[in-house]
Amino acid sequence: MKITIVGGGIAGLSFALNLHARGIDCEVYESVPEVKEIGVGITILPHASAELSKLGVLEKLEPLGIENLESVFFNRYGQFVYKELRGRHSGYKTPELGMHRGRLHRVLYDAVLQRLGAAKVHTGYRCTGFKQTAEPATGVELFMDLADGSQRVVPASVVVACDGVNSAIRKQLYPDDQVAFAGINTWRGVSIHKPILSGKSYIRIGSIETGKMVIYPIIDNVDGKGNQLINWVAEIQEDQAAMNDWNKPGRLEDFLPTFEDWRYDWLDVPALIQASDHILEYPMVDKDPLKQWTFGAITLMGDAAHPMYPRGSNGSAQAIIDARTLADCIQNSFASDGANPTSATHALKDYESKRLEPTAKVVKTNRTLPPDAIIMKADELSKGQPFRSIDDLISQDELRQISENYKQIAGFALSATPT
Numbered sequence: 362m363k364i365t366i367v368g369g370g371i372a373g374l375s376f377a378l379n380l381h382a383r384g385i386d387c388e389v390y391e392s393v394p395e396v397k398e399i400g401v402g403i404t405i406l407p408h409a410s411a412e413l414s415k416l417g418v419l420e421k422l423e424p425l426g427i428e429n430l431e432s433v434f435f436n437r438y439g440q441f442v443y444k445e446l447r448g449r450h451s452g453y454k455t456p457e458l459g460m461h462r463g464r465l466h467r468v469l470y471d472a473v474l475q476r477l478g479a480a481k482v483h484t485g486y487r488c489t490g491f492k493q494t495a496e497p498a499t500g501v502e503l504f505m506d507l508a509d510g511s512q513r514v515v516p517a518s519v520v521v522a523c524d525g526v527n528s529a530i531r532k533q534l535y536p537d538d539q540v541a542f543a544g545i546n547t548w549r550g551v552s553i554h555k556p557i558l559s560g561k562s563y564i565r566i567g568s569i570e571t572g573k574m575v576i577y578p579i580i581d582n583v584d585g586k587g588n589q590l591i592n593w594v595a596e597i598q599e600d601q602a603a604m605n606d607w608n609k610p611g612r613l614e615d616f617l618p619t620f621e622d623w624r625y626d627w628l629d630v631p632a633l634i635q636a637s638d639h640i641l642e643y644p645m646v647d648k649d650p651l652k653q654w655t656f657g658a659i660t661l662m663g664d665a666a667h668p669m670y671p672r673g674s675n676g677s678a679q680a681i682i683d684a685r686t687l688a689d690c691i692q693n694s695f696a697s698d699g700a701n702p703t704s705a706t707h708a709l710k711d712y713e714s715k716r717l718e719p720t721a722k723v724v725k726t727n728r729t730l731p732p733d734a735i736i737m738k739a740d741e742l743s744k745g746q747p748f749r750s751i752d753d754l755i756s757q758d759e760l761r762q763i764s765e766n767y768k769q770i771a772g773f774a775l776s777a778t779p780t
């Protein structure tokens with residue numbers, strides 16, 4: 362009894378490792394012919410690092426990233442709004458890490474190759490659709506375009522679609538499926554720069570309404586001179602904005618003017634942006650939550666199931682939690698009903714019942730009340746003007762409530778995380 366995984370990203374690879382740890386056979390089909398370290402910065406929150414620790418890969422990841430000490434919020438004038446300690450520094454058992462997404466992906470990929478063997482990982486296989494024979498299904502045919510131009514039909518008993526935000530399998534299940542764009546565009550880059558604040562600070566400045574920057578370090582001493590590789594993201598919301606193109610390089614002139622006067626005594630934002638060799642542009646998109654992920658012998662996972670705005674560092678965390686949850690459900694189902702396709706399809710439904718609602722809440726909260734609502738609150742109270750001290754407007758405890766509310770919804774309140 363084998364599980365077939367479509368997509369070898371963060372979700373697909375974590376799922377493969379979880380299945381392997383439970384002695385359940387699987388194979389991964391990934392569209393890119395060669396796995397390269399692409400993307401920019403990603404933040405691994407404590408609920409995700411706890412899962413990665415259980416998978417035995419956290420010790421490999423920690424030296425490759427930077428353990429965050431604190432999360433700090435400023436208004437667009439560079440004035441302090443709120444700060445809190447993060448990860449182990451605030452009592453969690455596992456760290457909050459900033460790192461290059463490519464490094465996270467590489468560590469997961471290498472672990473899968475090493476533990477499952479290269480024969481279980483098929484690169485250069487782009488899934489274009491599927492056919493199911495019956496329900497509860499005992500047969501799925503996956504249609505694949507191969508990198509060499511040929512086509513193949515891959516037979517499978519149970520399929521988990523981990524093929525990301527533009528999932529081909531989701532598209533077949535929901536032909537009208539499309540990304541939701543609310544006028545927020547983003548530009549991303551990495552710059553070599555001296556450490557900012559503590560050198561371990563996750564920094565948010567401004568809000569999407571007025572322009573926002575997210576800045577955090579991902580590699581220490583990148584040049585042997587004590588400088589860091591700093592990940593930055595610029596976000597701008599405009600009512601009539603055209604959607605940025607995933608496949609095009611970003612252009613400074615499209616966003617730098619918004620940040621031109623963001624020069625503070627603790628950071629020169631335009632200089633940080635201009636120090637980046639390459640700029641990537643992305644639209645900030647998500648999709649409306651679905652009512653159903655599991656159809657017979659097929660289910661959705663990670664971004665294929667619940668793409669969300671990257672406003673709370675939760676995309677990869679929720680994907681990694683999905684992976685462990687489904688592996689647990691399959692293990693339990695096999696233990697009680699035997700390792701067969703019917704038992705596996707019951708597990709897919711069980712997984713859906715456990716994960717659909719919680720992830721839908723994160724999708725909705727990332728739209729309405731993400732952590733940067735802290736800065737919006739300060740802007741609202743100061744009417745968008747500079748202030749003398751945030752304490753004149755609101756207490757740190759009140760702002761902490763916004764942060765704690767988000768952690769509760771996203772499943773990483775300290776009380777809910779393994780200690």
Ligand SMILES: Cc1cc2nc3c(=O)[nH]c(=O)nc-3n(C[C@H](O)[C@H](O)[C@H](O)COP(=O)(O)OP(=O)(O)OC[C@H]3O[C@@H](n4cnc5c(N)ncnc54)[C@H](O)[C@@H]3O)c2cc1C
Pocket residue numbers: 367368369370371372373390391392393399400401402403404462486487488489523524525526527528529662663664665671676677678680
């Ligand atoms: C190239 C890339 C760069 C990213 N960079 C960042 C970043 O810098 N910061 C950040 O916070 N998040 C980034 N993300 C998003 C983040 O990694 C995901 O939100 C999160 O980890 C969810 O993981 P996932 O496995 O569901 O989706 P993804 O990580 O998107 O993985 C999906 C995988 O499926 C493969 N795939 C797609 N279509 C098919 C198909 N038809 N057949 C077979 N395989 C298919 C893709 O090649 C990919 O490997 C990036 C994603 C990608 C793909």
